[in-house]
Amino acid sequence: MKNLSLFCLLLTCIGLGSCKNNQSEKIIEAKEAKELVSEQCYKAVYEKDTLDLKINTFKDGEITGDMVMAIATMPKKVGEIIGEFRGDTLFASYTFIQGANKEKTFKNPMAFLKRGNELILGNGQIQITMGASHFVKGEPIDFERVKYKFSEVDCVEK
Numbered sequence: 001m002k003n004l005s006l007f008c009l010l011l012t013c014i015g016l017g018s019c020k021n022n023q024s025e026k027i028i029e030a031k032e033a034k035e036l037v038s039e040q041c042y043k044a045v046y047e048k049d050t051l052d053l054k055i056n057t058f059k060d061g062e063i064t065g066d067m068v069m070a071i072a073t074m075p076k077k078v079g080e081i082i083g084e085f086r087g088d089t090l091f092a093s094y095t096f097i098q099g100a101n102k103e104k105t106f107k108n109p110m111a112f113l114k115r116g117n118e119l120i121l122g123n124g125q126i127q128i129t130m131g132a133s134h135f136v137k138g139e140p141i142d143f144e145r146v147k148y149k150f151s152e153v154d155c156v157e158k
Contacts, residue, residue: 035059042119042150048072051148053119054155055081055090063090075099081110088114089122089141109134112150113143119150 037057044051049072055065061084069077079096090112097105111122124141126133135141 039155041153041155043153044121044148044150046147049147051150053150061085063092067094067096069096085114090114090119107133111135111141117152120146121148121150122146
């Protein structure tokens with residue numbers, strides 16, 4: 001009986017050990033997928049408006065970054081973008097706070113067309129469905145008549 005108990009305990013330990021190894025393999029795979037491939041910074045200036053954008057590109061194709069929009073007649077918008085490239089267009093969601101109000105966050109869809117070293121912020125028709133804003137399906141996004149064209153700049157750590 002004592003040998004049977006030891007045998008069961010040994011099997012349990014081996015089983016738990018293999019689960020732990022499998023779990024650490026999954027963590028390693030997740031970290032590899034989140035491997036940073038590149039970091040690029042951009043700036044757009046239009047009249048008295050200045051927009052700063054930092055984009056991180058990961059191995060799995062995900063794009064994250066930070067954007068600050070200092071528009072002359074509005075409170076400053078500070079937030080993060082998350083998205084992905086589809087062809088030469090970055091489709092992203094911009095989550096930001098506006099001005100000193102840190103309690104209320106806003107979320108807007110954005111589309112950036114990449115042309116050479118330039119990103120062009122497109123204008124598209126946006127609709128709100130169940131509290132979430134998104135581009136209207138089937139409606140084109142205009143990248144020609146735009147205010148904000150981002151030029152690549154050196155990244156500066158803050």
